[in-house]
Amino acid sequence: xxxxxxxxxxxxxxRTFLKSLGTTAVAVAATQANAVAxxxxxxxxxxxIGPNAVPVTxxxxxxxxxxxxxxxxxxxxxxxxxSSLTGAKEGCDRAACGACTVMIDDVPVxxxxxxxxxxxxxxxxxxxxxxxxxxxxxxQQAFLEKDALMCGYCTPGFVMSVTALLRKNPHxxxxxxxxxxxxxxxxxxxxxxxxxxxxxxxxxxCNSKTEVIDYA
Amino acid sequence: MPSWPTETKYISHSTLxxxxxxxxxxxxxxxxxxxxxxxxxxxxxxxKWPAAKITSINLEKARAIPGIKAALTVxxxxxxxxxxxxxxAAVAGTTKQACLDALRAIExxxxxxxxxxxxxxxxxxxxPKVWEGSPNASNPKPSDKGDVDKAFAECAAVIEGFYTxxxxxxxxxxxxxxxxxxxxxGVTAWVSTQGVFGSRDALAGGLKLEQSKVRVLSExxxxxxxxxxxxxxxxxxxxxxxxxxxxxxxxxxxxxxxxLAVGNRPSSFQxxxxxxxxxxxxxxxxxxxxGTGGLGSGGTTAGGGSGVNLPQPxxxxxxxxxxxxxVVAINAGGARAFRAPAHPPASYGMECAMDDLAVKLGMDPVxxxxxxxxxxxxxxxxxxxxxRFGWKEKYKKPGSSPxxxxxxxxxxxxxxxxxxxxxxTQGEAQINPDGSIEVRLGVQDLGxxxxxxxxxxxxxxxxxxxEQITVKIGDTRYPPGPGSGGSMTCPSVxxxxxxxxxxxLEQLQTQAGIADARGENWFSACKKLGVNPLxxxxxWQPGLSDSRACGVQFAExxxxxxxxxxxxxxxxxxQDGGLIVNKNTFESQVNGGIIMGMGYALYEERIMDDLxxxxxxxxxxxxxxxxxxDIPEIDITLLNMPERGVIGIGEPVTIPTAxxxxxxVANAIGVRVSSLPITPAKVLAALGKVPPSTVSKT
Numbered sequence: 001x002x003x004x005x006x007x008x009x010x011x012x013x014x015r016t017f018l019k020s021l022g023t024t025a026v027a028v029a030a031t032q033a034n035a036v037a038x039x040x041x042x043x044x045x046x047x048x049i050g051p052n053a054v055p056v057t058x059x060x061x062x063x064x065x066x067x068x069x070x071x072x073x074x075x076x077x078x079x080x081x082x083s084s085l086t087g088a089k090e091g092c093d094r095a096a097c098g099a100c101t102v103m104i105d106d107v108p109v110x111x112x113x114x115x116x117x118x119x120x121x122x123x124x125x126x127x128x129x130x131x132x133x134x135x136x137x138x139x140q141q142a143f144l145e146k147d148a149l150m151c152g153y154c155t156p157g158f159v160m161s162v163t164a165l166l167r168k169n170p171h172x173x174x175x176x177x178x179x180x181x182x183x184x185x186x187x188x189x190x191x192x193x194x195x196x197x198x199x200x201x202x203x204x205x206c207n208s209k210t211e212v213i214d215y216a
Numbered sequence: 217m218p219s220w221p222t223e224t225k226y227i228s229h230s231t232l233x234x235x236x237x238x239x240x241x242x243x244x245x246x247x248x249x250x251x252x253x254x255x256x257x258x259x260x261x262x263x264k265w266p267a268a269k270i271t272s273i274n275l276e277k278a279r280a281i282p283g284i285k286a287a288l289t290v291x292x293x294x295x296x297x298x299x300x301x302x303x304x305a306a307v308a309g310t311t312k313q314a315c316l317d318a319l320r321a322i323e324x325x326x327x328x329x330x331x332x333x334x335x336x337x338x339x340x341x342x343x344p345k346v347w348e349g350s351p352n353a354s355n356p357k358p359s360d361k362g363d364v365d366k367a368f369a370e371c372a373a374v375i376e377g378f379y380t381x382x383x384x385x386x387x388x389x390x391x392x393x394x395x396x397x398x399x400x401x402g403v404t405a406w407v408s409t410q411g412v413f414g415s416r417d418a419l420a421g422g423l424k425l426e427q428s429k430v431r432v433l434s435e436x437x438x439x440x441x442x443x444x445x446x447x448x449x450x451x452x453x454x455x456x457x458x459x460x461x462x463x464x465x466x467x468x469x470x471x472x473x474x475x476l477a478v479g480n481r482p483s484s485f486q487x488x489x490x491x492x493x494x495x496x497x498x499x500x501x502x503x504x505x506x507g508t509g510g511l512g513s514g515g516t517t518a519g520g521g522s523g524v525n526l527p528q529p530x531x532x533x534x535x536x537x538x539x540x541x542x543v544v545a546i547n548a549g550g551a552r553a554f555r556a557p558a559h560p561p562a563s564y565g566m567e568c569a570m571d572d573l574a575v576k577l578g579m580d581p582v583x584x585x586x587x588x589x590x591x592x593x594x595x596x597x598x599x600x601x602x603x604r605f606g607w608k609e610k611y612k613k614p615g616s617s618p619x620x621x622x623x624x625x626x627x628x629x630x631x632x633x634x635x636x637x638x639x640x641t642q643g644e645a646q647i648n649p650d651g652s653i654e655v656r657l658g659v660q661d662l663g664x665x666x667x668x669x670x671x672x673x674x675x676x677x678x679x680x681x682x683e684q685i686t687v688k689i690g691d692t693r694y695p696p697g698p699g700s701g702g703s704m705t706c707p708s709v710x711x712x713x714x715x716x717x718x719x720x721l722e723q724l725q726t727q728a729g730i731a732d733a734r735g736e737n738w739f740s741a742c743k744k745l746g747v748n749p750l751x752x753x754x755x756w757q758p759g760l761s762d763s764r765a766c767g768v769q770f771a772e773x774x775x776x777x778x779x780x781x782x783x784x785x786x787x788x789x790x791q792d793g794g795l796i797v798n799k800n801t802f803e804s805q806v807n808g809g810i811i812m813g814m815g816y817a818l819y820e821e822r823i824m825d826d827l828x829x830x831x832x833x834x835x836x837x838x839x840x841x842x843x844x845x846d847i848p849e850i851d852i853t854l855l856n857m858p859e860r861g862v863i864g865i866g867e868p869v870t871i872p873t874a875x876x877x878x879x880x881v882a883n884a885i886g887v888r889v890s891s892l893p894i895t896p897a898k899v900l901a902a903l904g905k906v907p908p909s910t911v912s913k914t
Contacts, residue, residue: 070313077312081257086249087242089438091389092471096836099389127242140240144232147804151663152239153389153438159240178845185836187389187439188663189808191844210803210852212228212796213600215593216859 049117056116060085061129071117076100078116079126087127087156091185098184101157102126108164110183127156130163139163139201146206148197150188157184162198171202217759218714220795220858226672228856230800231682234668235436235661244436247408248468250395256285258454258467259315261305261322262476263297266331266547266829267344270295270324273305277321283314286460287322290453296329298346298511299547300830301476303449308457308465331547333824335483335508338546346511346545353506354543362536367500371491374500375572379488380891381561382821383508384481385474385839386554390438392478393468396454402429403458407451408468410440411699412660416692418446423455434660434690441812442553443479444662445699450478475834479552480822482509482524486565490529490572496579498588501534505565506542509551523551526562531631532570532588547829548822553701555809556632556867560816560874564892567628567875571882575614581879582607582627593766593855594629597790600853601627605770605788615886622775623785626879628872629768634702635864636763641708641756642695645674645720648749651742653678655716656688659697659709664866665801666705672798673710677717679734695753703864707761710797710862716754723752762860765868767791769810771876772848775884777903780896782818782881784848787873792855794863799854806852806869813873815842821893 050071058065058078067082076093079085079102091099093112100111103125130137136144139162149155158181165172165180172180177198186194196206220227238244263270271294275287287307297304307318330344337343338352346352368374394407403425409415409432416432423430437444454467469478489502507524524543570588574581582598589595602608610625617623643657655674661667667689671682678685688694698708724741725733727750733741770788775781787810796802819840823832833839874892882888887902900906 070311072313073311080249081312084251085242086245086251089246089390090248090468091391092836094471094835094837097389097471127240131241136237136240140237143240144236147233147236147800149233149236149239150665150804150808151389151439152235152244152436153246153663155239156242181844185389185841185843187387187441187812187841188804189811189842190804191811191842191847192807192850193804194844195847208803210799210854212799212854212856215596215792215855215857 054117057120058116058124059122060124061126067116069116071115073116074112075102075114075116075119075124076111079111085126085128089153089156091154098157098161099154101160101184103160103164106164106167108161127159130159137163139166139197142197142201146193146197146200148190148193150190154184154186158186158194162194162201165198166202172198218718218757220760220861221676224676226676226682228796228799228858231668231672231798233665233801234671234682234687239436246390246436246438247394247406247434248390248466250406250466252395252397252464255395255464255466256308256310256461257312257315258306258308258457258465259319260303260450260453260467260469260473261319262473263300263302263304265297265326265328266300266333267329268297268326269329270297270304270326272325274323275305277323278307278318281309281314281318281321283310284318285309286457287318288456288460299549301473301549303453303477306453306457306467308461331829333546333548333826333829335485335506335544335546338544339506346547352545356540356542358538358540360538364500364502364536364538367536368489368491371499372494373573373576374489374491375569375576376489377569377572377888377890379486379565379568381484381564382892383483384554384816384820385822386441386443386479387474387839387841388439388441388443391469391471391474392444392450394448394451394454395464395466396451396458397464398455398458402431403455404431404433405451405455406433407448408437408444409434409448410444410660410662410701411446412658412690412692413696414446414699415448415451418448419451419455422452432692437660437662440662440700441555442557442701445553445701471836472834475822475831475839477549479554480510480549481554482551483507484526484561484565486526488565488569490569492573492577496577496584496587498532498534500536501529503528503539506544508544508546508548510548511545512550523553523557526558526565528562528566530562530566531591531594531629532566533590548824555812556871559630559632559871560813563628563630563871563875564878567872568878568888568890571626571879572888580611585627585629589629591631591766593792594768597766597768597792597855601768601770601788601790604790604851604853607770610772614883617884620776620778622777622884623772624775624880624882624884625770625772626876626883627768627770628875628879630766630868630871632703632765632868632871634704634763634867635707635765636704637707637711637756637761638698638704639756641697641712642753643712643716644695644751644753645716646749646751647720647724647742647745649742649745649747651739652686653684654686654688655713656694657697657709657712658689658692658694659705660690660700662700664705664805665798666709668801669706669709669797670713673713674717677714678721678738680738703867706797706864707862708756711760712754712756714760715757716752719754720750720752724750759861761862762794763863765792765863765865767868767872769872769876771880773877773880773884775881775899777885780899782894782899784814784846784877786849786851787876788851789869790853790855791865791869792857793865794860795858796854796856797862802854802865803852805866807850809866809869810850810873811842811847813870814846814877816892817874817877818893
C-alpha cells in the first residue's frame with residue numbers, strides 16, 4: 001500500500017501553496033481554495049489502494065462474491081474471469097458494443113467501463129440472474145419466440161438493455177426501444193426481431209408478415 | 217434417388233431455435249468463456265510499424281512481470297513485417313492486467329521501412345514495394361469476348377462510370393481466438409471457428425502433431441462471416457504457450473486486433489462502360505477494376521487474387537465484354553472470405569451502371585433488368601417484387617422528389633454460385649433403449665441455426681418432435697463435416713441427417729421387428745433394443761440439395777439534401793432458397809444479410825492513414841455498423857421451390873442490398889454517389905454543396 005504524502009514533502013507543499021493563495025486572494029477565492037485544500041487533505045489521508053490485489057466484495061444476482069482483485073480490474077473482467085459468470089460478453093472492452101451490459105441497481109451499464117471496486121455495495125444483475133428456477137423471464141421468452149438472436153454473443157447485452165427498459169417503462173414505444181438498445185451492437189442482424197421481442201414482452205403482439213410463395 | 221417428404225410436420229414450417237435458451241440465459245459457453253482448470257490468459261504483441269525489419273525482440277522484462285508465466289516470439293531471428301498489426305510475440309499470465317503490462321515491457325528493435333497503404337499510391341512505379349523485388353500491382357491482360365469496340369460503336373446509349381467500394385471488416389461480435397490445453401495426451405482446443413476439422417488440421421500442421429492428437433471443439437461460436445477459417449495463428453500461439461506453461465491458455469483477440477489481422481473484404485475501383493441498343497438490350501461491357509486484398513495480393517506474390525477479381529458483368533447477359541482486373545498489394549492485413557466474396561462489390565458496380573444506363577435510355581430500371589437478366593427465377597421474383605413493393609407507384613423520374621428530404625427507390629439482383637452441399641459430409645445417430653436420440657455431426661453453428669436444422673430434419677424423418685432430438689456438433693470426435701462457407705452448411709447437413717435418420721429408422725424397425733417405428737411406436741421400438749444403443753452412420757446423398765440461389769431486393773430511401781443523411785425506409789426482399797427447411801431461421805438469415813448489406817451501403821469502411829500506415833478506425837466507435845435505430849421495415853417473400861432441394865442462402869441475401877440502396881439514393885437526388893459507403897459528405901459533394909472530400913481514399 002502506498003504511503004500518504006507527507007505534509008512537508010518539498011519546500012512548497014500543495015497545502016502551503018493553497019494556504020498562501022488564501023491569504024492573498026479575495027475572500028471568495030479564498031473560500032474556494034480552502035475548500036479545495038480540505039478536499040486534498042481528505043484525499044491524502046484516505047487509504048490509497050492498489051496497485052496490488054485487494055479484497056473486493058460484489059453482490060451479484062443476490063449472491064455475495066468475495067474476490068481478490070487489482071483495483072484496475074473492471075466489473076466485466078471480474079465477472080467473466082474471476083467468477084464463472086461468463087454471460088456478459090466482451091465485444092470491444094471500450095463502451096462501444098454493449099455485449100457486456102449488466103444492471104447495477106436496475107440501471108443498465110457497460111460492465112467494461114465500471115471498476116469492480118466501485119461496484120461494491122450495489123446490486124449487480126447479470127443475464128444469469130434473470131431466469132428463476134429454469135423459467136425464462138418475459139423478455140427472454142419473447143426473444144426465444146421471435147428468434148431475436150443468432151450467434152448469441154450480443155444477446156445477453158440486448159436482453160439486459162430490454163429488461164432494464166421494461167422495468168422502468170413497461171409500455172415502451174418503438175422509439176423507446178431504439179433508444180434503450182442504441183448502445184448495443186449485433187453483427188448477425190437480429191435487430192428487427194429484437195424490436196418485435198421487446199414489444200411482445202410489453203404486451204404488443206407482433207406477427208411476422210413474411211410470405212411464402214410456391215414457385216411451381 | 218432419395219426425395220424429401222411432401223407432407224411435412226416440421227420441414228418448411230417454423231421451429232424455434234433449439235439452442236436459444238442457453239444463449240438467452242448466459243449458460244452457453246463460447247470459446248472465450250471456457251474456464252479450463254488452471255487456465256491462463258494469452259495475449260499477442262503486434263507490430264506498430266506498417267513495414268519494418270525486426271532485428272530483435274527481447275522478452276526478458278516481460279517475463280519478469282509478476283504473474284507472467286511464458287513469453288515467446290512468433291518467429292525466431294530477423295524478419296520483415298508488412299503491416300501494422302502483424303504478430304510478433306505472445307505472452308501468457310495469470311491476469312489480463314499482467315499480460316497488458318508484459319506486452320508493454322517487450323523490447324522490439326526494428327528498422328522501419330517505407331510503406332504504402334492506398335491502392336492508387338501503391339500502383340505507382342516509385343511506390344514502396346510491399347514485397348521486395350515484386351511490383352505491387354499485377355499486370356493482367358484484358359480478356360475479350362466478341363467485338364467490344366464495334367458493339368459500342370453501334371449502341372444507342374452508352375454510359376461510363378467509376379464505382380468504388382471500400383475495404384469492409386468482418387467484426388463478428390466474438391473476436392477470433394481459442395482456449396487451448398496441451399497435455400501429454402495431445403491438444404484440446406476450443407476454437408471460435410467456421411470449420412472444426414479445418415482448424416484441427418491447421419493446428420496439427422502448425423504444431424507438427426498428428427491430426428489424431430488434436431481435438432477441436434466449437435459448441436457455440438460468436439459469428440464469423442468468412443473470417444474464421446484457418447489459418448488459426450492465434451490458436452497455434454495459444455497452444456505453444458500452453459505447452460510451455462503446462463496449463464490451458466485462453467487467447468482471444470482484442471477488438472483492435474480484429475480490425476488489423478484477421479481478414480477483410482477487398483476494395484474495388486471499377487471503371488465501367490456499358491452500352492445497349494435503343495430497346496435496352498445490353499450489347500457491350502468494358503470493365504477495368506483494381507482493388508486490394510492487403511499484403512497478400514499483388515504482382516507476383518502468392519495468395520492468388522485475394523478475392524479482388526469480380527464476376528462481371530455479374531448476372532447480366534452481354535454478348536461483347538472486355539474485362540481487366542488488377543490486384544494491388546498494400547501494407548495492410550490480408551483479405552479473407554467475406555460473406556459472398558466478390559459479389560456485393562460486383563453487384564454494386566453493375567447495378568449502378570444498369571440504373572445509370574436506364575436513366576440514359578429513359579427506361580424503367582426494372583424493365584431494363586427484365587430485358588437482360590437470363591434467370592427465370594429472378595424474372596419471377598422481380599414480378600412479385602414490383603407488386604409487393606409497389607414499384608410502379610413509387611418509381612419517379614430521378615431527382616423529381618420535391619422538398620428538402622427527397623424520396624427514392626432502387627433495386628438489384630443476386631446470384632450465388634455456391635449454396636450446394638458438400639458430398640463428404642457424414643453424421644451418425646445414437647438411439648438409446650429409453651428412446652432418447654442423439655444426432656452427431658462434425659459441423660459448427662455460426663448462428664445460422666445449423667443445430668435447429670438438424671433437429672428439424674431428424675424429427676421429420678423419425679416422426680418425433682424437434683425437442684426430442686439431442687443435437688451434438690462442433691467437435692472433431694464426431695463424423696467429419698465441411699467448414700461453414702459458401703452457404704454450404706444447410707445443404708450439406710440436411711441431406712446427411714436425412715440419410716442418417718432414414719437408415720436409423722430402417723435398422724431400428726428391423727431390429728425391433730416393428731413395421732413403422734415412428735411417432736407413437738418410437739418408445740416401444742427402442743425398448744426392444746435391449747441394453748445396447750443403436751448407432752447408425754450416414755452420409756450426404758445427392759438429389760436432396762441444389763445450389764445457385766437467386767434473389768432480388770428493392771429499397772426505398774429518404775435523403776436529406778441539407779445534411780446529406782440517408783435513411784433507409786424499406787427493403788423488400790424476394791429470395792429463393794429451394795426447399796425451406798426452417799422458415800424461422802431462414803427469415804433471420806435474410807434479415808441479417810440485408811442489415812449487413814445496409815452497413816456496406818452507408819456506414820462501413822476501413823480507413824488507413826497514409827503517414828503512419830495504421831487503421832484509423834479499428835473499433836466500433838469509429839467503424840460504424842448498422843444499429844437498431846437504422847433498421848428499416850423489412851418485407852420478406854420466400855420463394856418455395858421444394859423440387860430443387862435444400863439451398864444455402866446466408867450469402868446471397870447480403871449481395872444486392874447495397875446496390876438497391878445506392879440506386880435509391882441516386883433516384884432520390886438525381887445524381888449518382890458512385891462510392892460506398894454513401895456518407896453524408898459524399899451526398900453533399902454529389903449535390904455540389906460541399907467540395908469533394910480529399911480524405912476518403914478508401
